[in-house]
Amino acid sequence: MALAPQAQAQKIMTLLNQRQFPAAVKAAKAAQKANPRAWQFTHLYAMALAQNGQLKEAIPLFTKVLKQQPTDLDVQNNLISTLVEAGQHTQARQLISKLLPKRQTKHDLYQVLGLSHMRCNEHAAAIEAADKALAENPENDTAHNIRGISLIGVKRMEDAIAAFEEAHRLNPQNPEPLSNMSAALSHAQRFDEAMTAVEKALQLNPRHLTALHRFAALHSKMGNLNDAVALYRKILELDPYYAEAYSELVQAQTIDENKQLFGTLKTAISKIPKNSYLQVHLNLAMGNLLFKEKSYDKAAPYLSTANALVSKRRPHDFARATSDLEKxxxxxxxxxxxxxxxxxxxxxxxxxxxxxxxxxxxxxxxxxxxxxxxxxxxxxxxxxxxxxxxxxxxxxxxxxxxxxxxxxxxxxxxxxxxxxxxxxxxxxxxxxxxxxxxxxxxxxxxxxxxxxxxxxxxxxxxxxxxxxxxxxxxxxxxxxxxxxxxxxxxxxxxxxxxxxxxxxxxxxxxxxxxxxxxxxxxxxxxxxxxxxxxxxxxxxxxxxxxxxxxxxxxxxxxxxxxxxxxxxxxxxxxxxxxxxx
Known part of the structure; x- marks a missing residue:
């Protein structure tokens, strides 16, 4: 017997909360098909797709729901967040600009705007947006975290550390601020403190991939390459698509060790969408793996693909650079x-x-x-x-x-x-x-x-x-x-x-x-x-x-x-x- 709509919705939310995203997608798709006029199921289907990494498929569904429910804050926020995650920053910012005058409370919009600027390395704009979010809601730990990451981008390490300390105070069970604090402390060359911060993050969650990545990078900076290699391998055991781990592991390993990585790296490249930013580090890893084993002609297209993906998002400012020399x-x-x-x-x-x-x-x-x-x-x-x-x-x-x-x-x-x-x-x-x-x-x-x-x-x-x-x-x-x-x-x-x-x-x-x-x-x-x-x-x-x-x-x-x-x-x-x- 088919589940009642309320029970279907509850099942989908349970799967999402349990991070069983493929199963959530399957259940939400079936529920949407069974309830085509209920916008809530289209929204749940879009949420499941977004959580499963199918961002391009989720965006038109969120857009459709927003047309049906133009004042629903959750729908608005989910669409904007998904646009940012998909790298569609212009569309996200246009929607934020449209919605800001209509919102009584705006901190969540400023938070996502800050995230968008942070993802584009527009650090000053990200800090400004995070500050606006915090002016309205000083208890917003995510905004403190975004602000801290952007402060690292403008090399204000002590201010970044303070921002992460505040984010940690507000949400002490979240390992993310501690992991990010470790990065800021490392940039400030306070390596022992950086190690302590990332170890605390891993005590909260031993499988936290970002913290494990910070831990590996710290060991590498300190010359402990064997420890770094072991950590990169652990990351890839937990997530075979963690692109940066491949890129850094290839550089740290020997040619023979890299040969053992070839198969899983090739699989990751084939499974991830071609235009995904993850392909930058995956292709860079494969290019350097082949380069190190002297397969230069085979390495070349991978390196070109990686650089082309970044160049599209981060173009060189020819005029500004020339002007600086003239001045x-x-x-x-x-x-x-x-x-x-x-x-x-x-x-x-x-x-x-x-x-x-x-x-x-x-x-x-x-x-x-x-x-x-x-x-x-x-x-x-x-x-x-x-x-x-x-x-x-x-x-x-x-x-x-x-x-x-x-x-x-x-x-x-x-x-x-x-x-x-x-x-x-x-x-x-x-x-x-x-x-x-x-x-x-x-x-x-x-x-x-x-x-x-x-x-x-x-x-x-x-x-x-x-x-x-x-x-x-x-x-x-x-x-x-x-x-x-x-x-x-x-x-x-x-x-x-x-x-x-x-x-x-x-x-x-x-x-x-x-x-x-x-x-x-x-x-x-x-x-x-x-x-x-x-x-x-x-x-x-x-x-x-x-x-x-x-x-x-x-x-x-x-x-x-x-x-x-x-x-x-x-x-x-x-x-x-x-x-x-």
Missing amino acids: TREMFPLDKPLPKEGDTETPRPIFVLGQPRSGTTLTEMMISASDEVVSCGEQPMAGQIAQEILQGRASFDAVEFARTYREGLPSFAGDRNFFVDKMPANYQYIGFILSAFPEAPIIHIERDPRDVALSMWREFFTSAWMNFTFDMKAMAHSANLYQGYMKHWQALVGDRILNLNYADIVSDPEAASRKMADYCGLEWSEVMMAPERNTARVSTASVVQVREGVHTKSLGGWRRLEKSLKPFVEALDPDLWPDLD
Whole structure:
């Protein structure tokens, strides 16, 4: 005997609450067919589809129900949330804008708006939306969580940690804020506290995938690669479609170990919809797996697919990048010397810069092997302050620049006489930096742009500044601008910059490390030419490579994907790159 409508609805909700989503879809579809005029069953069917990951199928059903019940808040919220989850952010935001004036309480709409901006790496807008949600409902732990994640995106780690602490206070049984807090603490290089936070998250839920992923990433940063590998494998046992675990595991494992992963990875790629963002990391993983086993022609289409998916969502801003170079040249003309009234206090910063993936991490690890130097990783402050000036929101004062920069440093930066800031993008801001810190050593790492492009093509970068890395012509545009910056700085302050070529560093690490030590005023020691023995944590994409020790294996590696890199090479300006063979 068929169940009564109320019993059918209760059965579907029970299945949803038990996370039996395929069964919920089957039951809801049957109930909708049996009750075609009851909008509630169409709504339940859409909910079941959305929970089962069938977002595109759910959206038209939610839309249909909303036309029937235009004032139902649950229907409105479910449609908006599903649009966001499906990556249809324009449609979601249009609906939010339409509904905001009609809502008496708006915090839930602002919360989902913040989530939408967060998913698009629009961190400032996400923070603004979360703040509006919290102004109306300070007890909204989800809004605190969204705000914290977005604060990580703008490198305000202490504020992010505070946001996650508040989210945890409001909902102490939810492991998510603790897991996210671990990420913020890790970015702030407070690794022991980060470990404690993620361990607490896993005590609440040992199967929490995000927390397990954070735990694995932390072990990797701390050089515990065996522990990291074990955790990545555990994640994939729990969820064979956890894309980022594949991507990071492939880089950490040996070629033989990766062969055992091939089948499950291939299955995951075939099962996930082609346009799903999960395909980014799945294809990146397969591309790198094949690349590592020297199947370069087979690797190429996977790497291209991964990068194309990201490029569509995160396009490079060609005009903004070009404008920044033009404004910088105007601010620091060649006929005007830099001011010298900046900060000369200790600890003294050492700036290591160059194109991303040019060898800045390797250089940092060499320098920070000295007992006089502490590693601070990639510090964002110089770029953040300079961008406020370049965009006309602040005026440039060298002393104020230095003060603000120092205020943003991690507390341990003052433990030694020197600290290293190895943010590659600081090549754009050398004029600001040397005005603010006239005695600061600047080490510029040069590398064949084709090898740099290959390395970037094989990685995934979360920073919006790195959007150019997912498109060949955008990478060439950025490389050309980089040369434009460096030619300008060399003409203006060339005697204050130590230029080192990556090929020379890996070919003769002793000579290179001696040059670095002499230039920075450090006492050289043998450990400086063995960065793999440096116990400093590595928080960049170079985490696995730097633990391998110094080698020359990647020199000229671009030829392995020469056909794929052709658009990049052809877009390089020969006047800026005259020495390429």
